[in-house]
Amino acid sequence: MSKFVKEKELQWKKVELDEIDHMNMDLDGFYMLEEIDGVDVVKLDQAGGLKTIGFEMKNIKAKKKKSKSAWSVTDTTEIEAPLHVESEDQEENEINKEKDAEELEENKIIESNDEIDITNSSWQGYDLNEKLTKQLIKGGYIEPTMIQQTVLSYLSNNPYANILVGSETGSGKTLAFVLPLINLLSTNQTGLIIAPTRELATQISQVVSIFTKATLLIGGISLEKQRRLLSHLDETKVVIATPGRFWDLLCESEELKEFLIKVQILVVDEADRLFYKTKKINEEFEKILKYLLEVVLNKNKKLRFWLFSATIQLADFDSDSCFGKFVQDGKLKFKQIGSKAATIKDRLSVFKVECLEERKGCFLYKYLHEKTGRIIVFFNSIKLIEKYILVLKKLFKSRKIYSLHAKQKQKDRLSALEKNRFEKNEDAILICSDVAARGLDIANVDVVVHFHVPRNIDVYLHRTGRTARLDKVGESIVFVSPKEHSAFDKLAKMFEIQVGLKVQKHSIEMNNIKKFQKEFNLAFDSVKETESKKYSKSSISEMELE
Template sequence: MRFDEILTNDDVLDGLWDMHFDECTPIQEQAIPIIMEGNDLLACAQTGTGKTAAYLLPVINMLADGGYPEDAINCVVMAPTRELAQQIDRQLQGFAYFMPVSGMAIYGGTDGHTYDQQRKSLKMGADVVIATPGRLLAHLNMGYVDLSKVSFFILDEADRMLDMGFYDDIMQIVSKLPKERQTLLFSATMPPKIQQMANKILHNPAEIKLAVSKPAEKIRQSAYICHESQKLPILKKIFEENPPQRVIVFSSSKLKVKNLARELRDKNIRIAEMHSDLDQSKRDDVILDFKAGKIQVIVATDILARGIDIDDIEMVVNYDVPREAEDYVHRIGRTARADRDGRAVTFVSPEEFSKLKRIERLLEKDIPKEEVPDELGGAPRMSRESNIRNGKTRHFRKASGQSQNKRNNRRRNGSKDRNRSSNEQAQQTVPV
């Protein structure tokens, strides 16, 4: 479908023409008509599908058609990170180039001059405010931000915002909005906590769920089945055999990231950390140094899984298996971009077997397994099957012949047969 079939404002279409935007992506084709009709929307679509344009274009189209208050904030877009807020703001400026639609990105980690600019823009009433939750709430608490005339409230990458602990901030911001508004929630994954928030802030929403696309074929995926204590030695050995040039290592927590970075610095690797404890200027410096080749390895939480625009990352290491299978796709999607080859390595401890199984089900194939080096000691073995009961995972190998029959007898006959089976086995061990 073409944009001129679903958008009505000529100025918007002129902007798209100059940007060589002609055909809609699937999320745009489905979302734009719903938004133009004034409905709330709950959409599940991963990064890279064109979801930013899917909500910006119809909102800009409606603002350009008029009927909304001047000198007021008409739309609020929430984003989890400064990087994403900046990216959305750049797209807004491009789409609205021929229109008197104003926008402002609001985020932390800035100097006093930038904060003052943000304050003035909020007081004057930019049409579209793109903000991280914490910084917008800080401005709100100062008393000069009026959200009472907001017509559009948009949450982008809502799952990331909840993972980063922004739920309370978001709900405080929602409490300042008018009840009569259009709310759009976009998320790459749809865990129960997203559904719960959607039930609170959306009104009879339309729902869109696009299937998560598979990782690029050029990514060479593999996994090490190992004990937790073996992960660091395996990683060091990988770097010894193939000195890293541009690698991202994902870990599950800020503490692990800090400890891992410290250990790798001892190997004379140029390394940097990326997590929510860093202020924004430091994060920017890390990305710039990484792009310039001054840093070989970034150790990061999932704050870096989305929104980083670097095309030549050679390898992604999942030091810990991500909690959601879809996050695995986002992480390894950082490599093999722009038609390049890439490698993705995942370390899997016994406690993470069920997470790996979920990833493999999503991919509809097994991830090839690497052998743990002999000098690092024995590794655990992952069985073909796993049963998940009461939140716990049991792993076992398929039994055959007499062993399988005994297991079936024990299940049917209870403890008496278990004792009998034990006696039989004891007798079999007596030499004749």
């Protein structure tokens, strides 16, 4: 006998794709494959002659597999129940298999970690548990950075404190909150990390996953897939999310609300981006904070807040916001630790190039032609990024050119930063918008180029902070047109006050400039002509359809 069911009632089975490098294949947003048996898709008649899609579930005949010998690890005899109701035995077998797999994996980690000697480790003295310390050393984290030492030392003595951590970009602040977060959470406790961008949330998730189970909730990925992830939240210690997607799921998910009640620590990375120094708070983030303060905090008095940023101070909180009122009224008391702003002046050189707006393209081409290494070029316009990626690929045929901006598909955005691509290529160029300026840990960037003057000092600081990270040296250069002079002079003065570095004037050598201008113009015109032909073809196709 068949039965009609809703889409949400279908029992999907995940198909493992471990051997497929799906991030580097042209799968057009394909992230996961799931399958289902015993279901027919049928058209159902509705009022008014409309037809809708329905799912007809059929009983599956019982199958009996031959049992293996007494030496088998598990008994494989099972009866398959109808798809919409799993038999208790089958469900228990699946749970046992998962537990066995987890125990095997955990045993592998323990066995390999047993060989690691932590007696004289630089991580000793911060009250980190032994397993965490061994995983750090195994992962290549030999000693803590300055900001990691500061945060770990403070929290080891003040585990229930609310903290606002100011740290220079590239200082290792991700590990500075991941380590104490995992270390302080007990068996039934959970943590939540909020980040302003998908890319930053993804990178944080990769770090957290080294040490414990994590769930990533971000936009650009199927909402239905992430709804299914919520059914496994009881297995997750830490959720990493962007505000928009987290709020959408929180509004409809009882599982997520139950998870939040157990949250002991909320970490906000790049807090200045979410609180906004202009006194405007991110809308979804404000709703999440309000829910935490008015609902969760009443049930969980131990909830604390860790805010990390390179620029934000306690004075920047908007007193009219829900969070600001709690701070102003003394209901939430914060300890400010770490540095106020960047302290990278010994490793960073900052320059400006004065040129006409129409000469910027040619000057960029010549500058990149003379510079080797890993270079990021920031634009204020996504349309120009889309154009320049094509132009530079024509001009640098033997050099890898990547792009990253907010209008790309999530797969393409992550792909540009995937291992063995930009980060692993010693002589590559990444053209991007400010989506890459916030917190992304891209290793060994030699130069940051600002094709346009940054919109404000925070953007200038965060863009520039992609280079000269940790102990590496780096260079930042801004192309300034006559109409941008006034705005950049103000930025340069604020940068000098906050960072302690004066912007130096850099001159582009004018020898062979005509040659570079000609080559750039040919490439630019070629791209423009190709785009024009594509537009004409699409227009003709539309006319034919009409």
